[in-house]
Every structure is written in C-alpha cells, then in structure tokens.
Amino acid sequence: MEYELSKEPLLTASQIEERVQQLGLEISSQFQVDLVIGVLTGSFIFVADLVRCLPNTIQVRFIKASSYGCSQQSSGSVKISSLEELDLKNKKVLVIDDILDTGRTLSCLLEQVRLAGANIVKSAVLLDKPSRREVSIEADFVGFSIENHFVVGYGLDYAEGYRSLPAIYKMSIPSP
Ligand code: IMP
Ligand code: MG
Secondary structure, eight states: OOOEEOSSOSBOHHHHHHHHHHHHHHHHHHOOOSEEEEEETTTHHHHHHHHTTSOTTOEEEEEEEEEOOSSSOTTOOEEEESGGGSOOTTOEEEEEEEEESSSHHHHHHHHHHHHTTOSEEEEEEEEEOGGGOSSOOOOSEEEEEOOSOEEEBTTBOBTTBSTTOSSBEEEEOOOO
16 A cells, blocks of 8 residues: 555645744754754754754765664664764753654653763754654754654655655545
C-alpha cells in the first residue's frame, strides 16, 4: 500500500516562518549561543532559517545521528558521527533537530555534548510528538507540538524524499 501526502499542509510555510522568528527571539532572550549543532539531515532547513534569527557571531556545525536500535542496551543507542571533531569545551551549545519523537536521538546527543565539556547545553526542535515519547526528555525550545502523524517537508523526509517541500504535510495510508 502506498503512502499518500495530505492535500492541505499541516503547517504552512508562513506559519513556520512566523514561528521560527519567534523562536529566534525566545532563544536569544534566554541564552547567548556560541555554537549551534544541527542534526543531519532532517534539520538542515530549520537550522538555516533559525540561525538567521540568531546573533551573527554564532558558529554552525552539523553532525549525523543514526538510530542504532538496541545494539547493546535495552534503552536503545544512537550512533553519532563527527562530534569528536568539535571543540565543545566551555561552549554554550544549542542542539537543533527537526523532530522530537521517541526522544532517543536527542537524549543521547545532549548527553554526549555535555560529556564533551560544553558549559551550557540546550535543545531546539521544530516539531514535538509528545505522545510517542519512550525516553523522558523535553526540548528547551519547541516550534510546534503535533499529534501522532508521520510528517514530511521543510527538511523532514519519507524515504529521503519530500524534504524540499516548503510546508509540512501529513503522510497517510489511503483507505482501501
Ligand atoms: P527519535 O530518536 O525517535 O526522537 O527520532 C527522531 C528522528 O526520527 C527525527 O530526527 C527524524 O529523523 C525521525 N522522525 C521521527 N518522526 C518523523 C516524522 O514524522 N517524519 C519524518 N521523520 C521523523
Ligand atoms: Mg533526524
């Protein structure tokens, strides 16, 4: 059975633009960011828009995080690449991901950033699906809290497609 894109966006490009600008103000008022770490690939558009709403002295780096399933631990683990290349000592770091789902990726990543010596570590996600959480974690800055839909667009993919859509759409299975 094929997945189908919703006809209307769940979040329009202008809703996203407005919220990203608000997030930039919220973040800047609470926290002086030295370094943004974007989680590839899903966050690339969100990071590009959000950093343009933050002071221009911030540094921007990307890392790749991939779920490793439960290779050794029952809590599940996440493979994170390129983090060791970053100098995080005494930095104020904002980790940015596209969506907080089970919470595994972000909780693992935040722990590793802290272990690498960052001074302050905060997180921002464009979307939050609280009903899907398996690990107890909340992001410091959330764009939109959504129901348990699978969504694509504005960086988020289905099978690596749909990332370039300017708005966010639900992917649904058509009724038979
Ligand atoms: P978590 O570790 O389960 O919180 O996984 C978060 C990651 O799962 C995100 O960075 C996305 O790459 C992916 N993901 C979760 N929900 C969706 C969705 O609705 N659409 C696209 N990707 C998703
Ligand atoms: Mg991702």
